[in-house]
Amino acid sequence: AQSVTQPDIHITVSEGASLELRCNYSYGATPYLFWYVQSPGQGLQLLLKYFSGDTLVQGIKGFEAEFKRSQSSFNLRKPSVHWSDAAEYFCAVGSNNNDMRFGAGTRLTVKP
């Protein structure tokens, strides 16, 4: 069965610092991988997705993620965090959208 693990429940970084949010998945085939962001009181917004091809994918708001099949990982990165990036981040895996699984989420706090 497919599953997603986000090992970090809460991360705090200083504004301007780099960020990496971890995501590990378990899936029997080539997965579709996603990162979503949820700001307080909001729905989920897609940051980026990986289906195939180049394993480094660029998303919105300056985020990128790298698919590493050997490590079953799809970590999200940003070189310089802004205060507005404070939110909950969810990694998700699926092959079709009937069977998408979400990680538990990582809450990002940005220190001034």
Next chain:
Amino acid sequence: SAVISQKPSRDICQRGTSLTIQCQVDSQVTMMFWYRQQPGQSLTLIATANQGSEATYESGFVIDKFPISRPNLTFSTLTVSNMSPEDSSIYLCSVVQTGANVLTFGAGSRLTVL
């Protein structure tokens, strides 16, 4: 991408009552889903809303508790029946546009049951 409107955005309800949440999409979509996000938790799929037929429920969710309608390709409702405090959650409508393979979410409906 599709624009999804959910109503109500939030509500406070009494134990034992029922509440219907509406999801309106600005374009026809093949697949619509309802998710629940309990406080501090991730998203759990409740069911797939099927147009013109009964919804497909995930394990742990039943039609009597969460009846779903989908009369056409742009609209669906989720009812939370006989509510208890454990039903306090954010309920999210999501859709997949044809050929997109990406879930788009509404802003959610935050329910508090007293």
